[in-house]
Amino acid sequence: VTKRISYRVEVNDAKRSAVEYYRNSYRGESSALLAHILAGDINKSTPETLWAAILGVTDQFVLQRVTKDKYVSQVETLQSELTRFFPIADAHGTGGSHDFSEETFIRSSEELRLDMLRHWTLFSSLTSSAYVCTKLMSWRKSGRNRILELLAKLGIPTADARQLWRFMKEDSKKALNKLPSIVDEFGLFDLHYDGFVRNFRDYKGSASAADVVLAANAVLELGDVFDSGRHTDLEENVKDRFWKAYDIVCLRQYTALQVGLKLAIRSQELLVSEAHQVLERKKIIPSGSFRYVLLRDSQQKKVLIHPLILSRLALFLQDALRCSGVPPKPFVILAPDETLRRWVIVGVTGRGQKNNFGHRFRAAAEKIEAILSYNGF
Template sequence: MFITDLRKQFYNLITGKRILLLVHFDVDGICASKILQSLFRTDHILYTVVPIQTRTDLINAFQQHAEQVKHIVLINCGGCIDLVDLLQPSDDLVFFVADNHRPLDICNIYNAEQIRIMTKLGDEEEVPAFDDVFREDESEEESDEEGGKRPRFDEEALEKRRERRHWEQQRHKIIFDYTQFSYYGSSTATLMFDLAWKLSKDSNELLWWAIVGETEQLISEQTEPDKYLLVTATLQNHVSRLNHKAQDEQPLDCLRITFEKELQLALYRHWSLVESMRHSLYSATTLRLWTLKGEKRLHELLAEMGLPLAQCKQKYCGMDVSLRNELQSLLESKAEKYGLNNILFASFSISQGFRSKFSALDYVYATSALLENTDKEKTATDAFLDVTDSLTISKLTVLEKGIENSKQQLEAIYRQVQTFLDMNQVISAGPFLYATVIEGTPDARFFAAPHCLSLLARFTLKAHVAVSRSKKSRSLPLIITTPDVRSSESNICLVCGIPPTSEESPRNFFGKAFEQAADKTGSKAELEFFDTNIIRLSVDDRSKFFDALISLLS
């Protein structure tokens, strides 16, 4: 059941109750939970937060805590699986689901008793009608047959069976059409900020978390640029409302958010300009910076902008102030000549007193790297808590650690992409391209995590398309596999599939394809992640699994 009024149908119902908050391991989900926790603390609502990475985590958390609560809030998890069927909850337990994963499970949508869905569907999202997927006379027919109320072969019964078979075929087709693509809805953090605003409990800090959640969706290509611009316009209105005082009227240590044009370069304020351009997906793939020709082209660009190479190779904060101030306008003036037309995008930055300014982009890279920390001594829960801390504006040391981690992650991705291209390891399998991170690769520890693996896949595909002579490469999706070095089991790999670069809409068909290929071959595959385009697979089953995918997608 969809909730239309978050305040009345959600927040007023849970006020004064104990809440179990299950939060998915993604930046948007953690930002949404931070906003919700802030509201809970304001109204003295008791709550327990449990980070959730897989379906098994969801089941375990439910079994451990369900007896203590009657209301469970799920952030960015659970919306795409039949919760009642999976968890078998007691009749008096209610789930509130705020999940940006799509498509939402049909049973969740039409369960009016126990499931309350808080996210809004987009205009283009169509849900099958109740009568097309559920039959209210089903139990009657079964009881009639079992009780022998009518002869088994009379004409009326045969006609009903024929009609039912036709309805089941149609139902199967409707459900397949509805579930064949996985994609993402609007940011959950933005949804939670909207609730805070309606409760008159919004602040700059809560708004910043909503901005970071929205930016993460853009950087992860979970939303289209046009939709991002529409949400940005709304967020800009909130920024103007909460930051309307002139700078000289505010206290020096006041938190301040500004709306501005931002360069699509990773962490450039905390790195050197050359390193940032080399390790940013957009600039690296546009200029082909892994080649000698690309490196020469970068030097030409910097020379035409009037930026000395020595200045660009040192840390950004050490660059000449006049060059820093003119950097955006200089890049914009040369963007068309070098094909960097989208180097600038609308974004936000935050500052407090005399501390450094951080952009929403910086926060996304830093928090994503903290979330997938390669430190073996840290558990997944430790990483989750680090991200939660880094989003608190006063705890800059944790954020700065995340920035350093992110640099290492981006360097590892760049080296791996260069290896793929130099060794011609991006291979066409007919209906898709595939690449494999070889076991024993030093950087494999970075890629054994969903977000970093997805970023590697997108970087690899765009880099391959940039150098490929085949026009067909633009219309081919990519599957990438890597050893799962973080798994306790040996001989397990992670498989990630992404759509082709020619697709403007970020819809992904690999979730359904992986499921069918695993069923067809009997492969040892774990379809555990809420992002269904990523699975765990036994290395021994990889070749037959890929053969099944080729026959399915041909």
């Protein structure tokens, strides 16, 4: 009898574990990195597969899909692969002779969590990057003053900081080297991270992996929504958007990256503006174990119906609340898609954390007999 009871307990525990396992969604190793490693096992890996792996890992980091420790672990793998293809590809890009094409050169680089800095202005990047915005609470006057104080401590004139990066004075650019000595004072402890940079094929310059990820994602999801001024569905012009994003990922044309970056910059400005309105107008509604926001009266409805930008907005708001001293909770955003007469709902739990909103959304839809299209986590 004792053995039977013990066996039943074990079976029930196993069933509960299985249910719990499949109830949660989370990101594992980047599939792009795994593909590169598998290609290496059969001697088929190339700088192109390595670059794809770098973008896959960077995408997970930029969009907060994995923990920092997971990202660091994957970066270490990438850096070891990098030295195999580019023996001199250290963080400063220095070294002796090499036998690879300058057009395909990839190097590791210490990057700043300032979105699209090389293609924007320093001031805009500071005021629109999620990490700095949430840490300094730039939606408040005190936060904006802190950003000005940061520039003053670096010795960078505000007028120069408002110039496009490529037109900034070299002295102002070099002043950013002082950041490690003052970031702790502003609570920006993780402002630096290990990233990667690659040369363009048809242009004397380079782009960071993070810039490429943001540009490609913007093209894939938003298309020409800003220029056309109309609703853009995810299923619309998929092939065209795919090939535009492909050109960006491969860095085949500088003009393709420029288009993607302009779109990414506009979407980032929109995201920060919407987040500031939500926070200033106190639109966040507590609901027991989570918080949510209804974007019913947003002026940017044509853009704020896309899952990726809504996820980024949710993570921004979640980080902003945490930096304000509010205990962290899962966050849900609901946005009306009036053209297709539906609601787009996104739920986030935090960087790299297990997410069971998919299970909960399905259960809620079944309860109210709603039609549910579940297409991501």
